[in-house]
Amino acid sequence: MDESATDDRLEARLLAEIAAGVEQSFVDLYRRRQQDVYRFAFAMARSRSFAQDVTQEVFLNVLENARRFDSAKGSVRAWLFGCARYVVLDRLRIERRWTDEMPPEAAELGADERLFADQRTERLHAALARLPVEYREALVLCELQELSYAETAAVIGCPIGTVRSRLHRGKALLATMFAERSDSAVEVEAPTESAMRPREVCP
């Protein structure tokens, strides 16, 4: 039997038990998926404290919304990414970490602030964090979290074709930004209002 299908069934059962008030099921799901949520938030915002706050908030939302999970619409992992996306976008909006207030370039970081040992990887992540959020989330979900196009489309709430075009355009922008050294040399389109506005806490 497919391992991911078994995981899906187990995690769907855990969510059902959480909805019924089983404490240990919540602990189990937290242990299984905490890292996924944390890494997604970290990849999006490039901040460990941000990722930690997002992880806590996402699992609190899970407690509130566990009964809303529908296994017919996708896996628990994708559902959790949907919850995490909402929290990330909401916090980014609140903290105004949009492209007009970009995080510092990798080169500007001190040695103790660096997140990755490899400087090239560090620079790529910095460039990713400066992408408009609609391209950034598509790249993080598809390329870094390895969700399928269909799962990414379900998480973002858009057609698969839109995911593909955002990926294509996002990669092009990222390549340009990665190649450039100067901030001002790169013209980045502002993210659309609809891309900033998350749909629901948990899809």
Added chain:
Amino acid sequence: MSDVRPIIHPLDSELAQLRTALRAVEAPPADETDIKAAFRAAARARAVSAARLRRVRRTRAAIAAGVLVGVAGVLAVLVDGERTPPAPSQAAAPPATPLFVEPFQPLQSAPRLLPAASYSVVRVRIPVSAFAMVPGSEEGGTIEADLLVGEDGLARGIRFIEADAWLASAEQ
């Protein structure tokens, strides 16, 4: 089929390195006690909000029931009012018996009629032969008349209901 990714982008290898580096990123270890405490706090908050929601729902239901009862009462009054015909229209309805326009004629042997006194009207059929002055009275038959009877039981006045028709037929 939609997930096929045929295009190799120059950035793919860089992204693969970032993916690998991200896998090494670990969330700070969470204490099981903290997780359980968060679960219990959320459960308590849910219970409180559920109780509050139930109270709000009960209050709303009571208000809604009160409003419904009030509306039903008003509707009942309105419908009842529509069904009961108003007094003026009832008064305008045609009477069951025709109004008599002929005045009562005082009887010669009886005390005179007083406007303030109380009388009863008694309808009788009188043999025509009792009226010697009426032409054709020898032929027999009866004539309908109203007698005005006083409180003492004595007749005070009389009016003939069919007099005109009877007289007309007698003349022919």
